[in-house]
Amino acid sequence: MCGMFITMKEKPYLTPKQERVLNFIRKRVGERLPPTIREIGEELGFKSTGTVRDYLKVLIQKGLVKRMNSKSRAIELTERASFKIPIIGTIMAGKPNLAYEEIQGYVDADDLFLGRLGFDDVFALRVKGDSMVDAGILDSDIAIIKKRPNADNNDIVAALLDNNEVTLKRLRSKGGKFHLEAANPSYAPIFEEFKVIGKLITVIRKY
Amino acid sequence: MCGMFITMKEKPYLTPKQERVLNFIRKRVGERLPPTIREIGEELGFKSTGTVRDYLKVLIQKGLVKRMNSKSRAIELTERASFKIPIIGTIMAGKPNLAYEEIQGYVDADDLFLGRLGFDDVFALRVKGDSMVDAGILDSDIAIIKKRPNADNNDIVAALLDNNEVTLKRLRSKGGKFHLEAANPSYAPIFEEFKVIGKLITVIRKY
DNA sequence: TGACATACCACACAAATGTGTGGTATGTTC
DNA sequence: GAACATACCACACATTTGTGTGGTATGTCA
Numbered sequence: 001m002c003g004m005f006i007t008m009k010e011k012p013y014l015t016p017k018q019e020r021v022l023n024f025i026r027k028r029v030g031e032r033l034p035p036t037i038r039e040i041g042e043e044l045g046f047k048s049t050g051t052v053r054d055y056l057k058v059l060i061q062k063g064l065v066k067r068m069n070s071k072s073r074a075i076e077l078t079e080r081a082s083f084k085i086p087i088i089g090t091i092m093a094g095k096p097n098l099a100y101e102e103i104q105g106y107v108d109a110d111d112l113f114l115g116r117l118g119f120d121d122v123f124a125l126r127v128k129g130d131s132m133v134d135a136g137i138l139d140s141d142i143a144i145i146k147k148r149p150n151a152d153n154n155d156i157v158a159a160l161l162d163n164n165e166v167t168l169k170r171l172r173s174k175g176g177k178f179h180l181e182a183a184n185p186s187y188a189p190i191f192e193e194f195k196v197i198g199k200l201i202t203v204i205r206k207y
Numbered sequence: 208m209c210g211m212f213i214t215m216k217e218k219p220y221l222t223p224k225q226e227r228v229l230n231f232i233r234k235r236v237g238e239r240l241p242p243t244i245r246e247i248g249e250e251l252g253f254k255s256t257g258t259v260r261d262y263l264k265v266l267i268q269k270g271l272v273k274r275m276n277s278k279s280r281a282i283e284l285t286e287r288a289s290f291k292i293p294i295i296g297t298i299m300a301g302k303p304n305l306a307y308e309e310i311q312g313y314v315d316a317d318d319l320f321l322g323r324l325g326f327d328d329v330f331a332l333r334v335k336g337d338s339m340v341d342a343g344i345l346d347s348d349i350a351i352i353k354k355r356p357n358a359d360n361n362d363i364v365a366a367l368l369d370n371n372e373v374t375l376k377r378l379r380s381k382g383g384k385f386h387l388e389a390a391n392p393s394y395a396p397i398f399e400e401f402k403v404i405g406k407l408i409t410v411i412r413k414y
Numbered sequence: 415t416g417a418c419a420t421a422c423c424a425c426a427c428a429a430a431t432g433t434g435t436g437g438t439a440t441g442t443t444c
Numbered sequence: 445g446a447a448c449a450t451a452c453c454a455c456a457c458a459t460t461t462g463t464g465t466g467g468t469a470t471g472t473c474a
Contacts, residue, residue, distance in 0.1 A: 015420070033241065033280060036461055048423045049462075058420090070429065072279040072461055073240060136345040136412065156414065205343065205410040207363065222450070243431060255453045256432075265450090277459065279431055 014062070020044060021055045022064060025075055034075040125158060125166070132156070132168055135183035137203055143168055144202035149195075153178075156200040162193050168200065221269070227251060228262045229271060232282055241282040332365060332373070339363070339375055342390035344410055350375055351409035356402075360385075363407040369400050375407065 014022065024043050028035045035043070041052045056075070059065040068074035127141045135156065137143070143158070151157045153173045159180055160166055169180035169190065180190040221229065231250050235242045242250070248259045263282070266272040275281035334348040342363065344350070350365070358364045360380045366387055367373055376387035376397065387397040 017421075032283060036279070037463095038461070046422075048425090050424080050464080050466095051422055053463080054421075070462060072243070072430065076239060133343065136340065136343040136348075138343040141343075199414075201414050203410075203412040203414075207406075207408050207410075224451075244433095245431070253452075255455090257434080257436095257454080258452055260433080261451075277432060279460065 014064075017044075018055060018058060021052075022059055025059075025065065026077060029075070029077055034073040036073055125168070127168060131182040131184050131187045132170075133184050135170070137168065137183070138205060140205075142204040142206075143200055144204065145198035146201050147198045149197075151196050151199045157196045158198045158200065159194040160197050161190070166197065171196065221271075224251075225262060225265060228259075229266055232266075232272065233284060236282070236284055241280040243280055332375070334375060338389040338391050338394045339377075340391050342377070344375065344390070345412060347412075349411040349413075350407055351411065352405035353408050354405045356404075358403050358406045364403045365405045365407065366401040367404050368397070373404065378403065 021040060021044060024040060025035065028039075037049050037052045037056070040055075041047070041049060044052075046052055056065065056067065060067060064078050066076040066078060068076075125143045125145060127137055127143050128139060130139055132138075137156075145158045151171050153171060155171050156168065157171045157180075158166055158168055159171075167180070167190075169182055172179055172181050172189070180194060182189070228247060228251060231247060232242065235246075244256050244259045244263070247262075248254070248256060251259075253259055263272065263274065267274060271285050273283040273285060275283075332350045332352060334344055334350050335346060337346055339345075344363075352365045358378050360378060362378050363375065364378045364387075365373055365375055366378075374387070374397075376389055379386055379388050379396070387401060389396070
């Protein structure tokens, strides 16, 4: 334990309250507009703007947030922001020209992940295991899930099992009853009790 | 030619000046923070806030922009923007709690697609065909490619063939020579001349 | 005990920002 | 010519938002 080398970038320690403030800022920055000081206070239940300023001060000091003085909503996250990627062509449909002039459109996160869904309905899970390989979903892929209490036959869903485990499987109906099926012949179908927590809408894999 | 039905959504006509205002808003929204009315005026050379309000009025009326009254910087584009998605847990690692407090981090486009690569080096292609199914890459997946003139053994690459076709295959070296291999036994390896145009870094699939 | 961090509140004030009214001028359309 | 859109400006005013000072209370560390 002692003498261990720390090679990872240290995450600054945040108290749970500070974490909540940061998470709210993240949410708002991601959703639409960074919040004002008073909006933060309202959300987190602070009755004084001074309290919020105190929190911002520590977040700035810990390097998680930047601000421009005297400008409204001018709160920036130190974490990187998202942006767009050009779609240049379709593979095997001819030679794509890598120049800007040939750009067909842009892939953006919103379009890519969610279509027109809202922020609150969506979350991401990292896939573990090979139970869905035949559906092209591999170990360590990121699954983007839209929260839903139900789904249709053949949808791939995130389901909560009785043992409190969450799993990604294909939903099947047979004779009016639903069960879960892996996309890998070495896994047996699951007939036990489960609860659908969401529907798979996007898979992302990094190499 | 004549009598053709137009099914695309008509883009509202904008005067060049209106276009400039919209573009500035786009730029600011993408970069960091939507502008204030006065910031727009400053950039575009208007000396009156009323002028800017007139422009916003037409942009709103033409459905390109939304606003919240009396809120600073509360200008939204009707076009969709990108944003972040919370990573809440890892599938099969226990029950994820969908509340704010449990957010582990955020997936953002930058992180997801590119790691730390720059914008200019990256483009996207839509995959056609089933030649890579065994690598979990399916028809109509989106392949994010980093431009590179070469790659390593076993990398999946976008390659330009002699017939001007671009294809996604695994790069293999054998006896000092490179060839391309599909990830599907029904496709034969490609030994003909080819040029690597980039390396696969991310796959995205929407359901 | 003193020093310091966390975790708040109240309230005054200043600066930034949005709202609104009333103008001018130049076109185009009917 | 009347009606209307575009393309501006000046300026007062209201509201929102950020700043700053001075508190209270609780806990930890040394």
